[in-house]
Amino acid sequence: xxxxxxxxxxxxxxxxxxxxxxxxxxxxxxxxxxxxxxxxxxxxxxxxxxxxxxxxxxxxxxxxxxxxxxxxxxxxxxxxxxxxxxxxxxxxxxxxxxxxxxxxxxxxxxxxxxx
Amino acid sequence: xxxxxxxxxxxxxxxxxxxxxxxxxxxxxxxxxxxxxxxxxxxxxxxxxxxxxxxxxxxxxxxxxxxxxxxxxxxxxxxxxxxxxxxxxxxxxxxxxxxxxxxxxxxxxxxxxxx
Numbered sequence: 001x002x003x004x005x006x007x008x009x010x011x012x013x014x015x016x017x018x019x020x021x022x023x024x025x026x027x028x029x030x031x032x033x034x035x036x037x038x039x040x041x042x043x044x045x046x047x048x049x050x051x052x053x054x055x056x057x058x059x060x061x062x063x064x065x066x067x068x069x070x071x072x073x074x075x076x077x078x079x080x081x082x083x084x085x086x087x088x089x090x091x092x093x094x095x096x097x098x099x100x101x102x103x104x105x106x107x108x109x110x111x112x113x114x115x
Numbered sequence: 116x117x118x119x120x121x122x123x124x125x126x127x128x129x130x131x132x133x134x135x136x137x138x139x140x141x142x143x144x145x146x147x148x149x150x151x152x153x154x155x156x157x158x159x160x161x162x163x164x165x166x167x168x169x170x171x172x173x174x175x176x177x178x179x180x181x182x183x184x185x186x187x188x189x190x191x192x193x194x195x196x197x198x199x200x201x202x203x204x205x206x207x208x209x210x211x212x213x214x215x216x217x218x219x220x221x222x223x224x225x226x227x228x229x230x
Contacts, residue, residue, distance in 0.1 A: 031215040033217060033218075035218075041222070042204065042220045042221060042222045042223055043151075043159060043204060043206075043218075043220045044220070045217040045218060045219065045220075048215070048216075048217050050215070056216075056217055058217075091158060091159070093218075095215045097215055102210075102215060103149065103161055103164060104149070104161075104215075104218060105161075106151075106158040106159050106160070107158060108157070108158045109158055
């Protein structure tokens with residue numbers, strides 16, 4: 001069964017540095033999402049992406065965050081200047097999107113540690 | 116916006132007993148309610164979902180019920196096994212006409228099944 005993949009599995013960075021987290025959606029899926037989960041807390045929505053543009057974003061997704069599909073396959077999340085509080089697990093999720101009854105499939109996550 | 120409350124935060128049961136986890140939501144327009152199981156360090160895995168046109172759904176030992184009037188839904192696990200031990204998250208979203216809404220998660224329930 002196809003799965004969403006994410007790279008890297010773990011990223012350690014210094015505060016103020018830029019990071020790019022990558023997701024490879026399941027082939028032919030149309031809707032893409034980024035969520036984050038701070039250790040021990042619930043999963044929080046960041047942004048949704050459809051038809052090469054942002055559909056919806058949360059309050060967390062401020063000017064330091066951006067998303068894109070640079071080559072039509074990878075879906076990336078960029079954090080321009082990381083803060084300590086950005087340390088979390090970041091999950092990508094994708095949906096086929098052909099009906100209104102589709103399920104979100106989560107990738108394995110990238111653990112981001114900001115020092 | 117949508118708010119999802121989940122109870123209890125921790126639940127400990129003996130193997131073979133039943134477990135019930137309850138969630139309430141605030142947005143009456145929400146129409147899709149998945150449940151995810153997350154093992155330590157792993158991605159959330161969908162275990163069952165229900166849509167607003169259905170009141171109950173069952174899959175082997177797992178069942179979900181939805182009360183749209185009261186805006187609450189519950190997960191029922193019967194004949195629990197040690198491998199059911201994990202954190203369970205409920206979520207809600209609005210999916211209409213092919214538009215795939217983002218998931219709003221509850222805070223999770225840590226289920227421990229004692230042998």
